[in-house]
Each structure stands twice: as C-alpha cells, then as structure tokens.
Amino acid sequence: MGGFLPPAERRSGVLLGLYATLALLLLLTGDRIPQAGLRGAGAWLFAPFDRLVLVVDRLGAAWRENERLHERITRLELEAARLRQAGVENLRLRDSLGLPAYRALTLRPAEVLALAGEPVPASATLSAGASQGVNVGDAVVTSDGLVGRVGEVYAGLSRVILLTDPNSAVACEVESTGVQGVLRFFASPRPQLLLTGVPMADTLRVGQLVLTSGLSLRYPRGLPVGRVERLARDLNGLTHEIEIAPAARLSRLRHAYVVPGPVRPGAEAGR
Amino acid sequence: MRVFAGLLLLAGVALLIRSTALSVLAARGVIVDVLAFVTVVWALRWGESQGSTFGFVLGLAADLDAAHWLGRHALALALVGYGIGRLSRALVRGNPATQFMLLFAATVAHQAWALALELGGVAGWRFLLGHMVVSGLVTALLGVLVLALVSLGSGRSLFSRAAIETTPRT
Numbered sequence: 001m002g003g004f005l006p007p008a009e010r011r012s013g014v015l016l017g018l019y020a021t022l023a024l025l026l027l028l029t030g031d032r033i034p035q036a037g038l039r040g041a042g043a044w045l046f047a048p049f050d051r052l053v054l055v056v057d058r059l060g061a062a063w064r065e066n067e068r069l070h071e072r073i074t075r076l077e078l079e080a081a082r083l084r085q086a087g088v089e090n091l092r093l094r095d096s097l098g099l100p101a102y103r104a105l106t107l108r109p110a111e112v113l114a115l116a117g118e119p120v121p122a123s124a125t126l127s128a129g130a131s132q133g134v135n136v137g138d139a140v141v142t143s144d145g146l147v148g149r150v151g152e153v154y155a156g157l158s159r160v161i162l163l164t165d166p167n168s169a170v171a172c173e174v175e176s177t178g179v180q181g182v183l184r185f186f187a188s189p190r191p192q193l194l195l196t197g198v199p200m201a202d203t204l205r206v207g208q209l210v211l212t213s214g215l216s217l218r219y220p221r222g223l224p225v226g227r228v229e230r231l232a233r234d235l236n237g238l239t240h241e242i243e244i245a246p247a248a249r250l251s252r253l254r255h256a257y258v259v260p261g262p263v264r265p266g267a268e269a270g271r
Numbered sequence: 272m273r274v275f276a277g278l279l280l281l282a283g284v285a286l287l288i289r290s291t292a293l294s295v296l297a298a299r300g301v302i303v304d305v306l307a308f309v310t311v312v313w314a315l316r317w318g319e320s321q322g323s324t325f326g327f328v329l330g331l332a333a334d335l336d337a338a339h340w341l342g343r344h345a346l347a348l349a350l351v352g353y354g355i356g357r358l359s360r361a362l363v364r365g366n367p368a369t370q371f372m373l374l375f376a377a378t379v380a381h382q383a384w385a386l387a388l389e390l391g392g393v394a395g396w397r398f399l400l401g402h403m404v405v406s407g408l409v410t411a412l413l414g415v416l417v418l419a420l421v422s423l424g425s426g427r428s429l430f431s432r433a434a435i436e437t438t439p440r441t
Contacts, residue, residue, distance in 0.1 A: 012320040016353045019327040023346030026334070030341025038335050049287050 105220060107141075107257040108132060113157070120191045121251055122165040124148070128258060129156045137218055139259040145224035145247025146170070146212060147256055158258075162250055163193060163225070171216040172225055175209040177202075183210070183225060183244060193226065195242040202240070204228055210244055218261055274317065282329045285309045290336065302406040304378040306333055306344060308414045310352045311377045315364045316430050319356025326352030340388050347384040351377045364430040365422075367415045374411035379403045 026033075094101060110128035115121035128134050130153050140147045140160045148168060151161040161168055163185060170183040172195060179202045181195040195210060208228045212219040230243035285305050293303050306329055314322025326348030333344040355373055362369050382403045422428055 008320075012318070012323065012353065012356070015320055016323045016349060019323055019349040020346060023327070023330070023342040023349060026331075026342030026345065027340065030334075033341065035335060035341065042332070042335055046287065046290070049283075 105259050107259060108134065110134075110140075110158075110256055110258055112253040112256055115251070115253060120164045120185075120187075121253075122162055123151070124160040124162060124253055124256075126150075126158045126160055126256060126258070127156070129154045129158045131156055132258075134158045134258050135260065137261045139212075139219045139223065139261060140256050141223055141259055142248045142253065142256050144249065145226065146219065147248045147250065147253065149218055149261075150258065160256070163246055164191070164250055170219060170225060171213040172210050173213040173215075174204060174228070175211055177204070177208070179204060180213055180215065181242065193244040193246060195228075195244055196239070198240045198242055200233065200238060200240060204231060204240065204242065206231060220259060220261070223259075274321070278313070278321075278325055278328065281309050281313065282325070282332060285329060286332055286336070289333070301409060302382070302402070303413055304381055304406055304410045306330070306348060307351060307377040307381040308374060308410055308417075310348045311355050311370075311373055311414070312418070312429070314352040314355035315359045315370075315373070317356070318359065319353045322352030322356035323349045324352070326350070343385055343388050344381075347381045351381055359430075365428045367419065370418055371411045371415050374414040375407040378407040378410040382406050 091101060108128060110126040110132070112124050113127050114125040116123045116125075124140075124147070126134070126140070134150055134153055136150055136153050138150045140149060146163065148160045148162040148165070150158050152159040163170065163183065166185050166187055168183075168185060171180070172183045173180050174195075179198055181198040183193060183195050185191070185193055198204070206228050210225045210228065212221055212223040212225060214221040224247040226244040226246040228242055229245040230241075232241040232243075234241045285308075289305050293305055310322065310326045310329060313325040317325075327345050330343075330345030330348035333348075334341045355377060358373070362373075364370070383399065386399055386402060418429060
C-alpha cells in the first residue's frame, strides 16, 4: 500500500504511525514512568509566565480583598475598643465580687504529624513534647477551637486525645446561657459528639456556641468547642440529646497550639 | 528552524492560556479547547506532517501537566493534526465556514476522547454529549473570530503560505 503513495504522504503516514504508537505505549505504561521530575521542571519553567498572565487577575483580587479587609479592620477596631471597655469593667466587677481574674492563654505552636483512628480520628501526634514545655493534660486548640488534650508526652513529641476519643469528656457551657453539660463522643449508631446531662428544662437553640466551662479541671474556660447542630429528647425523656458540630476540623489538622492547663490552687507543686 | 521556534512558541502560549485564563472559564463549565484550536491552525497552515508533530508535542506537554493518562492528549491531537492537514489540501482554508466546521469537529473529537478516558467510559453519555457540543461550538466560534482578527491585524491571510506536501503524480 505504501508503495502507491508519494514519498511526502508516506513520510507523514510513518510519522503519524510513530506518534500513535508512542502515545499508545505511554497510555499503557505511562503510570509506571516517573513523571514528577518532568512536571516539576515544567512547573518551574512556566511559573514566571503564569505569574505574569495572572498578574492582572491578582491585582483585581487584591484590590477587592483590600477593600474588604479595610472594612473589616474598621469594624474590628470599633469592636475591640468596646471590648476593651467591657474588659476593664469586667475586671473591676470581678474584683469587687472577689472572683479571680482571667489569665491570658499561652499558645505553643506545634505541627500535627499524624492522625490515628477509624473512621473518625481519635488521637493525633504533635511535633512538640516535654522539651518544648508540653505537659500531660494541656489543652490543644486550633484557630477554630478546641481539639483535645495532651494524653502522653515524649521528649520531642506528644500524643493528643481528640474530642472524638470515646473516653474523652469535656465540661462545657452554652454561650451566654449558663447551660452546663458534658461533651462526649459516641461511635454508634453513628459517630457524633453529644452534650450530655442537660435537663429538658433548659432552653437551647440550634446554632448556639458551646464553650469550655469554668467547671472544667482540664481546660481553660471559654475555649470554643462547637455549635449546637441538632436538638432532640433523650431516650429517658429527662434530658436533651444535643448534637454538637466541632469548631475545629478534626480530620484536617495541620497545625495546633498547646495551651497549658488551668493552674488550680494547690496544684502548683504537682505540676 | 523558524518553524520549530514557532511550534514551541505557539505550544507554550497555548499551554499558558489553558492553565491560566481558560482554567477559570473551565471551572464554570465553559471549556474553550485551545489545544484543538492551535493544532487545527497549525495543521491548516503547514500540512499533515507538521500538524501531527505539533499535535503530538503539544498533547504530550498537556499530558505531563495532568496527573494521569500520559499519552491521552498526544494521541488525539496527533490524529487531529494529521486529519486536518490532509483535509486542508482539498478545502478553502481561509473560509470562515470551513474553519468553523473543522474547529468544531476537532474539538468534539478531542473532547470525546479525553473525557471518555477521564470519566472511565461512556456511561455518562448525556453529560459527554452536551459537554462536547457546547465546547465544540464555543471553541469554533471563538476560533473563527480570533482567526478573522489576526487576518485583519496582519493584513493577509494566515494560510496563504501553506505547505504543499504532496508531490505531483506522474
């Protein structure tokens, strides 16, 4: 057949056959070829051009974001001024009532190296340990809220018991209501965090914020824990069944902060 | 040498546009198949050998950009380049209607092959069909417009110096 075709056409046919064969071979065996280096080189090569092409888009986005952030800063500054006044007033009132003052939280940053537990993670390994001043019982938080507490400490690592550990229990209160309960994790009939021990007489609404309570021996007061997601009557009919959506994304932890646990009178020597 | 430099430049620009401006459109469901477009243009101008070479090189670069199915775009675009290059001899290449039909056919063929592999078969054929027709129409319309603008801007037809690869039969 090839003999009937003029040379130029034969050449283009051969070329096509070669390309098609190569492409089919790559389709069949391409996954076994290490491509990361080539992709890296391509990304390195194209990165300056990508930046150049995207510069207009980024400028527009930065302009819009700048406007949004300016507006947010103004609102937050006003709110901060109001909160500073309220804070001073609060200190004065607590002092006059003889209540101890709140203390600021110390945050020690740590990287989350691993999560363990199926289907919901129950523990996490942190990149900070005894050498970094981490102690058993310290609370662990993210910028979103409470994650759990330190259960084991090694020299340079520590193990965190997450809120989703079945043995974990956190004394909590619902924001601005004074409603108290204990947060526990239940794996069946489906994995869920429940705020237990809240009498039916207490009124709650879906969406309310749940914080660590001042009654907690392990956690500082006022750390965000989650929000009320579902309300139902408990099987015994005496208490609420309150499902809580955790504030921190427990299955996507990358960084966390270790917060030293509350120092109780008389516990100073033990620490 | 000049053709080779042009090949690399056009392939680079196409990949750059695809990964930046067009990816924003693609995320909203409008895929402008710039790979098929430049392959058609190259094959119309330079014939089937150059068309298939350009399609293969461009496709291979696009394949390396994706996480899997190495060779997927390379095969489809090499075939498109060859087919359009062969057809270009028998067609009036400067005619917008011809360009529209060729761009539509090339886009549909490329998208059908690439998407069938991505979706793992033709089980979602309704989605595939709708997607192919929409991207074929959008690419063909925009392509014809771009070619017209380039011709207007340069003052001459883009395909006036097309290579004739066949040797006269005796």
